[in-house]
Structures are given as structure tokens and as C-alpha cells.
Amino acid sequence: MSETVEQVSAVLDRMGAPPALASRLAAALGPGGATELAANPWLLLRLPQVTVEQADFCARKALGEAARPDDPRRLSALTAHVLRMSARRGHTVVEEKRLATIVGQLGVPRPSDALEAAVADESAVVLESMEDSDDDFDFEEGGVPEIPDSERYYALPDVGHAEQRLGDQLLRLMTGNEPIMDAMTAAETVDEAADKGGFTVADPTRQALVTATLRPVTVLWHGPGDAGEVARALLCLHAIAADSQVGIAVAAPTAQAAAELNADLAAVAEEPPVRAVSLPELLAQAPVTAGLVVLQESMSVGAARAAELVSACGDDTHLVLLADPRQAPSATPGQVAVDVAASRTAHAGEVTAPGEPGPIAELALGVAEGDVPDVAAPDREIVRVPAASAEEAAHRVVQLLTDSIPRALGVDPEHTQVIASREDGPAGARALNAACKERLNPGPGAHGGLDVGDRVLLAADGPGYGPGDTGYLREAGERTVVELSGGRRVEVADPSALCPGWAVTVAAAHGGRWTAVVGVFPPEVPVSRPQVYTVLTRAVRHVSLVDATDGGLATGVRDNASAQRTTRLARILREG
Known part of the structure; x- marks a missing residue:
């Protein structure tokens, strides 16, 4: 002590x-x-x-x-x-x-x-x-707009100032920026990149990429199952940046999400010319000199973190926010991508993959509409596991992680993430972490409850890492070293920033993606539509839903849509 x-x-x-x-x-x-x-x-x-x-x-x-x-x-x-x-x-x-x-x-x-x-x-x-002004007037008839009243808001100093800083920095990009290319050249560059790579992009994606080339700040919406199209879009953006000699930086919220994005890129191009890094890794390189900066999974990034990113960008940077609007908003205050698009000061486009969605994407789209449909999963992409109690749910989770998923799908526990809908309780993240550790890396917890070899979740910022990163504890004692997804190792200055990471909450999982996901919904825990949707869209290949809610999961998806957040960012941008 x-x-x-x-x-x-x-x-x-x-x-x-x-x-x-x-x-x-x-x-x-x-x-x-x-x-x-x-x-x-x-x-x-x-x-x-x-x-x-x-x-x-x-x-x-x-x-x-x-x-x-x-x-x-x-x-x-x-x-x-x-x-x-x-x-x-x-x-x-x-x-x-x-x-x-x-x-x-x-x-x-x-x-x-x-x-x-x-x-x-x-x-x-x-x-x-200022309140939104009344635009319903006619100068020709002598009309004069009413001066809107101001609205007063209160905030915690760090939160309020971070959102104001974000708005100011976005306005800096919006007001001092020129197109990277003209529209015709950008469209031709996209087509050439697709031809060279041996792939095609959908027309809405092509139009969205041209928009990102012309406009200083762009929100590109996508849905579940669009990972391949996002990868193709990034390869086209790289071609635009290369031809115009402005450079490109691609970031994901966490090292784990960056590793999955790089896997998506490798599935499209044998030797991808662009590589994603984690947002903390990019910020450690500030100032960011690239003329085109792309942030994937931006729904998971709050106002304070987004302010850091935009502040690190140069005056002539074009910023692209890739986001799935159906996901839950960030665990920290703000709703950045939603507010930027709603402000009407930035442009929005869609990155849309052609064809039918896969089973996980189909289920996620059903959830987005308020339903939990039965979906055909011929390759065991989805498994729904009922449980009669929280204790049974916890037992099923450990069984899935350590036996069923590795045996049936060949996915080892290292590439499977347990996501719990709550922190405490018999089927909460805390209890599940204890059960998983007992099976996967038993030990005395000699280092603040952790042992070398434990899977860990980082809960604080540091050089090259940030909240939400997961990895494995490789050294403890004189130095605390964590190996993040992708193999990069970081030294953690404060060991108290580490906690067990076999199981994490939905908020901590937001922004990450894993080969397989086990989602856990114990009894008597409120369930919401964005929460379930976010759990589903964390999975790349397989998702198991352990459901002990006795019908509460379907009811929550049907009745509990997303809650509105009170923010100022859209107003800051409109007031300019």
C-alpha cells in the first residue's frame, strides 16, 4: 500500500x-x-x-x-x-x-x-x-429571422473542454483545407486501384471515396459484414494518397482491432501497401503528417480521444471516420461520428458490400430492426446456448472457451473473447475471469492478482497502448510487459492499469474484433438493442450467445433501442 x-x-x-x-x-x-x-x-x-x-x-x-x-x-x-x-x-x-x-x-x-x-x-x-435558428423567413417579403436564444449547459471541466476542443479542431480542418484531387481524377484512381488489385467496389463505396478526397471531414457509414468492402476501400484510399503524394495513416481504436483490420487487408491484397495501427500507437507519433487519416470503428471513440486525434492532424489533413451507426456509442462521453454527420458541416457516404450478408451479419441486422431471428448457420457461425441460471451460464462459457469452440471450429482461446453484459454477479466479467484463469493459466496471482501468461485488459493510457487494449502479461516485477495483438510488446508504467482480460464488458470490448466471441447475458440484467448488436459485430467468424435471460434478451432487443445522449459537438460545428 x-x-x-x-x-x-x-x-x-x-x-x-x-x-x-x-x-x-x-x-x-x-x-x-x-x-x-x-x-x-x-x-x-x-x-x-x-x-x-x-x-x-x-x-x-x-x-x-x-x-x-x-x-x-x-x-x-x-x-x-x-x-x-x-x-x-x-x-x-x-x-x-x-x-x-x-x-x-x-x-x-x-x-x-x-x-x-x-x-x-x-x-x-x-x-x-445557440438554439437552432428559424430558417422559415423570406427576405423578399421583408422577413427578418429571429435571433435565437442561447442555451446554457453544465459539464465536468475535462469533459466539456474536451468536446469544445474537438469542435474547434474539426473546424480548423474544415476551414483551411483543399481537395486532395478533383472528382474525376479521384474516381479514375479508385477504378485503377480496383483493377490493379483484382477486385471491384460497389458504386456507393466509389462515390464515398471520391467524397472523402474532396471534403476535409467525412463520415463513411458501413454495416455488419462489410469488413471486406472496408478493406477494399482502404486500398483505394491508399492509391489516392500515393498518387497525390499526401500519405495515409489508418488507425483502429485498439491494437486488437488494428490486427483484425490488417488481416482483412491481407485477405484482399497479398502484400497490402497500407497497414493499420492502434490509435494510441498513432498518437504516440504525433504530429500526424499524413494528408489522409482514417479512423476505423469510430463509434467506439469518445470526444476526448477524438480531440487528441484531430489535434494531432495537420491543417491540410483529410479526416475519414468509418462507423457503423447501429453500434452502441462509446464507453466514454460523446457520440462523435453521429454528431459530426448530424451537424451537416461534414459530408457522409456509405461503404456497402454487394451480395447477401453472412449469418452473423444477418442476425445483427435483425437485431438492429428489433428482432432476434433464427438464422441458418451451416458452418456453425452462430450458436445459441440457453442457460437456466447465472451459474449455469458461467459453466457454459468456460466450456465453450476451453473445449467446444477449439474442438468444433479450431479456434483456440487466444483468439476468442468472452464479452459479459455486466461486471459483477456469478456470470459477470469478474467471476468469469476467475473461472477462465483457473482453467487456462492457474496461479497464485502474485502480481496484483495476475500471473505471467494471464490475458489482461489495459485500463489506462501509456506509450503505444490505451484503454481497451487486450494482450498477455509477459513480464512482471521490475518491469511490467504486455504483448498486444499483432505481437508488439509495450512496457506498462503502472501495473494497476492491468486487469484480467479473459472476459470483458461490452463497453471494454467496443472497438475490438475477434475471430470468435462468446456473449453472456445473465438473468435480471437489462438488455438493449445496441448492446446485443455490438456483441454480435465483435465476432469475425463465430459467435456463441449464452442466454440465461428467460426471454429477456428478445424483449430487450425489441423494447430498448438506443438512448439519446446530450452533447454539444453538432452545435459547435454548426455555429462555426
């Missing part, structure tokens, strides 16, 4: 809070956290598991009569607490009236005081955007 954690633990003990919270709270508060916590016990609300009532109890014990309901420290902490809960749901901002309502529901008689307190101590920032 570090000195900082020990100090925080001592403060928690004095205020009657469990010392077990010390490690997470110390990480949330940073250096000097113990001093800050002693002066402001409501900082306990930085942890999502702490309730307002618990924080008030600890404050009364620590501060005595000084712990008043109208204490500015309390009011600020409550406001920031609401903003953090919203950010965990993916919102970048909360509209002022809604924030005041929610804070009022926490028992604050004058919510405006709480909002002011949060801004005063910099726990929150205020951001303004």
Missing part, C-alpha cells in the same frame, strides 16, 4: 467510511487527496458506489455541526456528482434546467446555489450554445 493510499485510508477511518475505498479514492483525488478529503468529506462522492446519504453521514462525523446542508462544499459536490453520473451514461453536458431539477431532487432547496457553487470552485463549467 502506497503512502498516499495509507493517508487516505486514515482519513476515511476517522469519518467512519470503509478503508477499502482508499485505493480508488486516492486515484480519483490524486496527490494531496488525503488533505483535500479531510477538508471536504463530500469528495467521497467522487466514487460512484458512495451515496449522498453516506457522504452526509461521513461529513457530520468529520465536521460536526459545521456540516450544514447548505455548505457550499456540499452543494458543489452534489452538482459534480450529478454531472459525473451523466458522464458515465455518455452525456458530455447537462442542460441547465435539467441539472437544476436533478439537484433539487437530492434535497437542495435552491438548486441555483448548488450550480453556482460548483462553478465557483471549478467543479463544473458553463457552456453556451
Whole structure:
């Protein structure tokens, strides 16, 4: 236990809070956290598991009569607490009236005081955007447009500033950029690349690639089963970049996703002239000098990460966001690709593969329409495994990972990912990781619960790696070394950034793709359409769905469509 954690633990003990919270709270508060916590016990609300009532109890014990309901420290902490809960749901901002309502529901008689307190101590920032203007007027008839009112939003400082930075940097690209080629030359280059490679691209794909050549920022939508067409499109974009001598950089959110994309490219071209890298690997090379930058699986990238990428691009860069709009939005705040397209300041196109979809894509398309249809899978592309309980579901998962899938399909556990719909519970990621480790790499967990040879998930940034990367722990002790997908090894500065990766949640899996996937849906866990769709589209060759929901999976797909997120990016871009 570090000195900082020990100090925080001592403060928690004095205020009657469990010392077990010390490690997470110390990480949330940073250096000097113990001093800050002693002066402001409501900082306990930085942890999502702490309730307002618990924080008030600890404050009364620590501060005595000084712990008043109208204490500015309390009011600020409550406001920031609401903003953090919203950010965990993916919102970048909360509209002022809604924030005041929610804070009022926490028992604050004058919510405006709480909002002011949060801004005063910099726990929150205020951001303004103009309402959409009324374009329904006629100058010829003497009409004058009404000046729109401004709307006030509140955000956590890091979240709000990241989205504003992203908008500003996108506008930089949009306003100072020239076409890479003219439309006719771009179309001819696409055709020549296809002829040389011995493949064809669909007409919508061809048109989309020309658009990306002309426009500084483009969103290219695709669907399940379009991996081959995406690879062909990237080869054509490489030809455009080569002929115009601007260079191209292709990135995927994680090393694992980059490895799968490179496999797709190799399936189209024997020696692909372009290679995808992980987004952390690309950002480590900043500034990015390529004149054409392509981000695959961009639905999984939040506003902060996207801001890093766009900021690293040069003024004359053309940015292409490849995205499947049916997927769940990013695990972090924002909905970048959706907002960029909705702003109408960027252009959108479609990368569409001709022909009938394969079984996994057919099932995913059915889910996108609110159904879970029975799909023919002659090569065992889809296996649905019913389970009567969470415990049985967990047993089935281990059986599939270690026996059934390797034996029936020849896919070893290294290329299979278990994706759980929740973190805790008998069939949650935590319990499944323990069960998988026992079968695949038993050991004492000598290094923070891990052993060399364990599959791991990275939960923090570092040189060449980032949250969502999975790999294998190769060295532990003096150095912590992880081998990522594709064979690249990285040294992880903080071993606490590693956690077991045999099983991951849907949020952690978003942005990755694996040869085989085992999706787990235990009983009494809310299921949504984007969640199931995202699980299905993580699989390249096979998906097993372990279903212990007793009909809840189909009901969730039918009834729980995607929830709307509150963001400002589209407004920032429109206001220019």
C-alpha cells in the first residue's frame, strides 16, 4: 500500500467510511487527496458506489455541526456528482434546467446555489450554445429571422473542454483545407486501384471515396459484414494518397482491432501497401503528417480521444471516420461520428458490400430492426446456448472457451473473447475471469492478482497502448510487459492499469474484433438493442450467445433501442 493510499485510508477511518475505498479514492483525488478529503468529506462522492446519504453521514462525523446542508462544499459536490453520473451514461453536458431539477431532487432547496457553487470552485463549467435558428423567413417579403436564444449547459471541466476542443479542431480542418484531387481524377484512381488489385467496389463505396478526397471531414457509414468492402476501400484510399503524394495513416481504436483490420487487408491484397495501427500507437507519433487519416470503428471513440486525434492532424489533413451507426456509442462521453454527420458541416457516404450478408451479419441486422431471428448457420457461425441460471451460464462459457469452440471450429482461446453484459454477479466479467484463469493459466496471482501468461485488459493510457487494449502479461516485477495483438510488446508504467482480460464488458470490448466471441447475458440484467448488436459485430467468424435471460434478451432487443445522449459537438460545428 502506497503512502498516499495509507493517508487516505486514515482519513476515511476517522469519518467512519470503509478503508477499502482508499485505493480508488486516492486515484480519483490524486496527490494531496488525503488533505483535500479531510477538508471536504463530500469528495467521497467522487466514487460512484458512495451515496449522498453516506457522504452526509461521513461529513457530520468529520465536521460536526459545521456540516450544514447548505455548505457550499456540499452543494458543489452534489452538482459534480450529478454531472459525473451523466458522464458515465455518455452525456458530455447537462442542460441547465435539467441539472437544476436533478439537484433539487437530492434535497437542495435552491438548486441555483448548488450550480453556482460548483462553478465557483471549478467543479463544473458553463457552456453556451445557440438554439437552432428559424430558417422559415423570406427576405423578399421583408422577413427578418429571429435571433435565437442561447442555451446554457453544465459539464465536468475535462469533459466539456474536451468536446469544445474537438469542435474547434474539426473546424480548423474544415476551414483551411483543399481537395486532395478533383472528382474525376479521384474516381479514375479508385477504378485503377480496383483493377490493379483484382477486385471491384460497389458504386456507393466509389462515390464515398471520391467524397472523402474532396471534403476535409467525412463520415463513411458501413454495416455488419462489410469488413471486406472496408478493406477494399482502404486500398483505394491508399492509391489516392500515393498518387497525390499526401500519405495515409489508418488507425483502429485498439491494437486488437488494428490486427483484425490488417488481416482483412491481407485477405484482399497479398502484400497490402497500407497497414493499420492502434490509435494510441498513432498518437504516440504525433504530429500526424499524413494528408489522409482514417479512423476505423469510430463509434467506439469518445470526444476526448477524438480531440487528441484531430489535434494531432495537420491543417491540410483529410479526416475519414468509418462507423457503423447501429453500434452502441462509446464507453466514454460523446457520440462523435453521429454528431459530426448530424451537424451537416461534414459530408457522409456509405461503404456497402454487394451480395447477401453472412449469418452473423444477418442476425445483427435483425437485431438492429428489433428482432432476434433464427438464422441458418451451416458452418456453425452462430450458436445459441440457453442457460437456466447465472451459474449455469458461467459453466457454459468456460466450456465453450476451453473445449467446444477449439474442438468444433479450431479456434483456440487466444483468439476468442468472452464479452459479459455486466461486471459483477456469478456470470459477470469478474467471476468469469476467475473461472477462465483457473482453467487456462492457474496461479497464485502474485502480481496484483495476475500471473505471467494471464490475458489482461489495459485500463489506462501509456506509450503505444490505451484503454481497451487486450494482450498477455509477459513480464512482471521490475518491469511490467504486455504483448498486444499483432505481437508488439509495450512496457506498462503502472501495473494497476492491468486487469484480467479473459472476459470483458461490452463497453471494454467496443472497438475490438475477434475471430470468435462468446456473449453472456445473465438473468435480471437489462438488455438493449445496441448492446446485443455490438456483441454480435465483435465476432469475425463465430459467435456463441449464452442466454440465461428467460426471454429477456428478445424483449430487450425489441423494447430498448438506443438512448439519446446530450452533447454539444453538432452545435459547435454548426455555429462555426
